[in-house]
Amino acid sequence: MVTPHRVLVCHETPCVARGAVGLHAAFRREIDRLGLDHVSLEISGCHGHGLCSQGPSVVVEPSGFFYNGIQPPDAEVIVREHLSGGRPVQHLFHRDPVTGRTAARYADVDFFRRQRRVALRNCGRINPEKIEHYVDRGGYGALQLVLSTMRPEDVIELVEDSGLRGRGGAGFPTGRKWRFARRSSSDVKYVVCNADEGNPGAFTDRSVLEGDPHAVVEGMIIAGYAVGARRGYLYIRAEYPLAVRRVQKAIEDARDKGFLGSDLLGSGFSFDLEIKEGAGAFVCGEETALLASIQSRRGMPRPRPPFPTDVGLGGKPTVINNVKTLAFVPVIVDRGPGWFSSLGTPQSAGTAVFALTGNIRYSGLVEVPMGTPLAEIIDIGGGIPDGRKVKAVHTGGPAGGSLPADRLDAPVDYEALQELGSTMGSGGMLVLDEDACMVDVARFFMDFACSESCGQCAPCRLGTGQMVRILTRIATGRGAREDLVLLREVADTVKHASLCGLGQTCSNPVLATLEYFKEEYLAHIREGKCPLGVCEVRASVRPGEQGREFQPGGLPAGGVGANLKGGCP
Amino acid sequence: MRDNSELITDIYRSIVREVLSDYAGHQWPLIPVLQKTQQRIGYIPPQCVRLISQALGPSPVEIQGVISFYEQLRDTPRGRTVIRTCRGTACHVRGGPEVMIRLRDILQISEGETTADLAYSLESVACVGACGLAPNVLVDDEVHGRMTPQKIEQLLQDREEEEPW
Incomplete structure (x- = not known):
């Protein structure tokens, strides 16, 4: 008998951009032409080898043979030789661009081998558009267990015992949040999945939604059961159209199978889900702004308390969890809280998922146990290309900080990173080499915060703009030493006086670079220019201080369609 | 009438x-x-x-x-083709701004503007999450990775030849 083969063509955003759709079609044609009944052709999420820049990637199961960066004509060869003839095509195997070594199986790729994939357990292994694939790998088993054997309080206790903390960045204990919502007495409650992954340089949530949407759906149903909600919303950002399509399909299929709808699996518990698409506003990742946006209002944060677990959507108790947090829930039910807490550190249980980007050899998703030193993650990413040295690692995006090379022994752990002036964030990890200018990095994040500030409270609205001005002055060689004092003063004010998380954290990139890279600021001031020649070019694109001016009539200068969405004044 | x-x-x-x-x-x-x-x-x-x-x-x-x-919602017409450079972190450190500069030169408009003939709008987009391919440019909804000023110019030229307005 011929062994059944499954060909998985990665259909995540980067691979699609590199021609995965045409490649899939080429496989289809050739498989059909030869009438290979033992081969099933599937799309998949990211295979997780850190080679997104060299896709599209294809894995042939059951053996896990790995072809990367191949073209439609190569598909014909693979179908003929490998799938039909049983002879894997060696010259098309993935070849490491650096070492030149060939990896026949993707499990041999270092980047993949050294990870511990829990939230990403199914990404790249299943077709995210087929619920059977998810079920084959144990999916919806946790839901059945919960509905048939556990009371809501048991579920909450289990999640508390696991030590799971929110993966959106703040790290609030998930079980405790659920308990608050459970305790709030109300006839209507909601569960919301925060998939507004707006942090520039982070794509961990996108990858889970595109690669394994049912894990999030199952996590949400379990959360709904635990807190007593009958309805949930997934708030997915507008920039992720593929994720929206995959989740929509997952919801429909789950409904068909009776995992969503009324009286789930005969338990008497009813729950259903709906997608709310974001409309492009970073601040909507803040939970109270997100709630306003779901309710079709401007996404403006409001002071807390009351917390959403008491007053949320339509004034009703609402639990808001990040994508990865929810994706962990079914595994925790399956394998037990003890197993989950045994991964990671006493304070930070489980694994952390990072989107490794920047000046790094292999860019992609890395999932490692909490407590893993930053340096080891850089090492998994193959280090810095072209013999250069690492200068800094920035986690947490606009809310985070850059840590210098001599602090990379720091473990990824909520408290440890916070103590150093950075933050875990929601999964972005930017690696910077010696050619990066840290003033430019600080300016980049502040410009981002300034244009994304909702404008409601003065410290954030005015402070971010002032910081962009000061940073631009320094970046373009017109800064003075006093500017550093002023910069720190404004940064501290914005940090302590702003209304919401955006304002309270957006000073971090400035404060961290002032702490660890003060010499670079001084060099700009001393030399009257950017020593690396980076800032001038960048500043001319987002001019900050000299940029668009407000016009008294209310409309900003500029042509058709120009408004303040384009950048900071 | x-x-x-x-x-x-x-x-x-x-x-x-x-x-x-x-x-x-x-x-x-x-x-x-x-x-x-x-x-x-x-x-x-x-x-x-x-x-x-x-x-x-x-x-x-x-x-x-x-x-x-909301960035996505607009009250003025946009061009038939919308070109957006990704302003994510990875794109920023890997040359995204240089691509934007070239686009402004070619199209003779600034970010947020539309050409007078409504052929093109030039915008930037918050991170599209394809950081492995940085810097990225979206032509309508299609992601073009590993962009350079030269490559974007070529890409626009090729499009003009394919579908002249």
Whole structure:
């Protein structure tokens, strides 16, 4: 008998951009032409080898043979030789661009081998558009267990015992949040999945939604059961159209199978889900702004308390969890809280998922146990290309900080990173080499915060703009030493006086670079220019201080369609 | 003979009516209705704001406030082709700004603007999450990775040859 083969063509955003759709079609044609009944052709999420820049990637199961960066004509060869003839095509195997070594199986790729994939357990292994694939790998088993054997309080206790903390960045204990919502007495409650992954340089949530949407759906149903909600919303950002399509399909299929709808699996518990698409506003990742946006209002944060677990959507108790947090829930039910807490550190249980980007050899998703030193993650990413040295690692995006090379022994752990002036964030990890200018990095994040500030409270609205001005002055060689004092003063004010998380954290990139890279600021001031020649070019694109001016009539200068969405004044 | 503007308003009215019926009974329909209207027309004309206001309740000013708040929603027409450079972190450190500079030179417009012939709009987009391919440029919704100023120029030239306006 011929062994059944499954060909998985990665259909995540980067691979699609590199021609995965045409490649899939080429496989289809050739498989059909030869009438290979033992081969099933599937799309998949990211295979997780850190080679997104060299896709599209294809894995042939059951053996896990790995072809990367191949073209439609190569598909014909693979179908003929490998799938039909049983002879894997060696010259098309993935070849490491650096070492030149060939990896026949993707499990041999270092980047993949050294990870511990829990939230990403199914990404790249299943077709995210087929619920059977998810079920084959144990999916919806946790839901059945919960509905048939556990009371809501048991579920909450289990999640508390696991030590799971929110993966959106703040790290609030998930079980405790659920308990608050459970305790709030109300006839209507909601569960919301925060998939507004707006942090520039982070794509961990996108990858889970595109690669394994049912894990999030199952996590949400379990959360709904635990807190007593009958309805949930997934708030997915507008920039992720593929994720929206995959989740929509997952919801429909789950409904068909009776995992969503009324009286789930005969338990008497009813729950259903709906997608709310974001409309492009970073601040909507803040939970109270997100709630306003779901309710079709401007996404403006409001002071807390009351917390959403008491007053949320339509004034009703609402639990808001990040994508990865929810994706962990079914595994925790399956394998037990003890197993989950045994991964990671006493304070930070489980694994952390990072989107490794920047000046790094292999860019992609890395999932490692909490407590893993930053340096080891850089090492998994193959280090810095072209013999250069690492200068800094920035986690947490606009809310985070850059840590210098001599602090990379720091473990990824909520408290440890916070103590150093950075933050875990929601999964972005930017690696910077010696050619990066840290003033430019600080300016980049502040410009981002300034244009994304909702404008409601003065410290954030005015402070971010002032910081962009000061940073631009320094970046373009017109800064003075006093500017550093002023910069720190404004940064501290914005940090302590702003209304919401955006304002309270957006000073971090400035404060961290002032702490660890003060010499670079001084060099700009001393030399009257950017020593690396980076800032001038960048500043001319987002001019900050000299940029668009407000016009008294209310409309900003500029042509058709120009408004303040384009950048900071 | 009815003039053009009346005709256009009629068309908008029927579009808005269709969109509204898709969301009848929905909780909090305003943003989805605006998104769908924009999808159909390309932007949200003032006539539509008034029609949506009459149907859903919020005043035109409130609706305008929602439109101006969100990057995705627009009250002015955009070009037939929308070019967006990714302004994510990885794209920034790997040469995204240089690509934007070249695009401004080629199209002779700034970020957020549309060419006079409505052929192109030039925008930036918050991270599209394809950081492995940084820097990225989106031509309409298609991601083009590992962009350089030379490559973007070539790409635009090729498009012009394929479908001259």
